[in-house]
Amino acid sequence: MIRLPLVLFLSAALFSTGVYGVLARRNAVLVLMSIELMLNAVNLNLVAFGQALHDITGQVFALFVITVAAAEVGIGLAIVILIYRNRETINVDEVNLLKW
Amino acid sequence: MTGAEIAFVIVGIAAVVGAFRVVTARNVVRAALYLVVTLSAVAGVYLLLAAEFVAWVQILIYVGAIVILFLFGLMLTKAPIGREALDNQRRGVAFLVAVAILGGLVYLIQGAFDWDAPRIDPIEGSVASVGTSLFSRFVLPFEVISLLLLAALIGAIVLSRKEDRP
Numbered sequence: 090m091i092r093l094p095l096v097l098f099l100s101a102a103l104f105s106t107g108v109y110g111v112l113a114r115r116n117a118v119l120v121l122m123s124i125e126l127m128l129n130a131v132n133l134n135l136v137a138f139g140q141a142l143h144d145i146t147g148q149v150f151a152l153f154v155i156t157v158a159a160a161e162v163g164i165g166l167a168i169v170i171l172i173y174r175n176r177e178t179i180n181v182d183e184v185n186l187l188k189w
Numbered sequence: 190m191t192g193a194e195i196a197f198v199i200v201g202i203a204a205v206v207g208a209f210r211v212v213t214a215r216n217v218v219r220a221a222l223y224l225v226v227t228l229s230a231v232a233g234v235y236l237l238l239a240a241e242f243v244a245w246v247q248i249l250i251y252v253g254a255i256v257i258l259f260l261f262g263l264m265l266t267k268a269p270i271g272r273e274a275l276d277n278q279r280r281g282v283a284f285l286v287a288v289a290i291l292g293g294l295v296y297l298i299q300g301a302f303d304w305d306a307p308r309i310d311p312i313e314g315s316v317a318s319v320g321t322s323l324f325s326r327f328v329l330p331f332e333v334i335s336l337l338l339l340a341a342l343i344g345a346i347v348l349s350r351k352e353d354r355p
Contacts, residue, residue, distance in 0.1 A: 090308040091197050091237060094298055099201040099234070101294035103208050103227070105287045110212035112283030116275050118262045119217060122224050125255065126208050129231050132247075136240045140311040145322045148243050148314050152323070155243075155250050156334050160341035162255050166262040167345040173266040182277055 096137040104130035117169045117179040121162060128158045191308070197237050204230035216270055221259045228252050239311035242319045 103126055110123025132151045139147015173179050190198075207226035214220040228251040235244035269275070312318075323331055 090191050090193050090310065092194065092304065092308050093306065094302045094304055095194065095197060095201075096234070096238070096309075097298045097302065098295060099197075099204065101291055101298060102205050103231075105291035105294070106205070106208040106212055108290055109283050109287035112286060113212065113276050113280045115277045116217060118259060118266065119212075119220055119275060121262075122211055122220060122259060125224065125251075126211060126227065129228065129251075132243075133231060133234060136235055136238055136243055136314075137309070140238050140240065140314075141309045143310075143312050145312065145314070145318055146326075148240050148319055149322050149327050151240075151243050152246060152319070153330065153334055155246060156338060159250055159255060160338050162258055163345045164341050164348070166258055167348040169262055170265050170349050177267075179266050 093137060093141050096133060100130040100133040100137070103127075103133065115180045115182055117172070117181050117184075118166070120181060121165050121169075125158060125162070128154060193237055197234065200230045200233040200237065203227075204234070215275065217263050217275065218260070221256055221263060224259070225252055225256055228256070235314075238309065238314075240314035242314055242316045 107123045107126035107130065110126065111120055114120050114123060132154050135147045135151045135154070137147075139145065139151075169179050172184055176184065178184070204227050207223045207230060210223040211220050211227060214223060228247060232244045232247040232252075235241070235247060
């Protein structure tokens with residue numbers, strides 16, 4: 090038996106930490122880790138609201154988000170390794186291929 | 190405070206401290222290991238919310254697979270040590286944006302949700318109940334997401350394969 094706002098505060102703290110990581114980190118792998126933090130915050134909200142509203146749908150969607158996160162990390166790390174092979178760096182501020 | 194809430198606060202503090210260390214650690218491998226702390230603590234919160242299937246999936250997929258993928262990614266790329274090598278020059282702006290988002294979210298949450306409302310009375314989140322819902326109402330999204338996972342798998346293999354065609 091937990092108060093709903095407590096879970097929401099924890100999720101807000103995790104999400105803003107992830108935002109800081111995405112904005113402040115240079116290393117592409119660390120940026121991906123910060124994205125995982127934000128996805129976890131969203132999952133926490135889905136499960137908490139699902140339990141508060143007595144609906145199993147929240148947990149089903151949390152499972153979907155976990156699956157999409159796994160696919161995203163697989164593709165993201167493949168791209169990171171490809172960039173490292175071609176450019177010898179994975180700093181996101183030095184990769185400007187798509188910058189006009 | 191109930192016993193569950195005290196356990197929640199302890200696990201939540203572990204999650205926030207781990208997350209903070211993930212974004213501030215100077216060694217990339219340590220950042221990955223602190224990510225394990227945060228993900229396990231979030232799994233503990235799922236258990237406290239009686240969502241046991243999601244909690245074990247979190248342990249299996251996140252801690253067991255995704256963190257290992259991250260460690261392989263760090264192993265295959267050069268991982269310099271030190272703050273200047275890992276962070277960019279806009280740390281102050283990033284900190285301000287993160288604090289603004291946290292403040293805005295906390296303000297909205299405490300305005301939108303009554304603190305004295307009844308506590309969460311969780312429903313059973315067992316494998317049987319989640320599976321029944323997954324294979325009755327959500328069977329089409331389930332199939333679509335398995336196709337997405339297959340496409341991502343093939344895409345990752347094609348991307349990271351060495352070019353040896355003539």
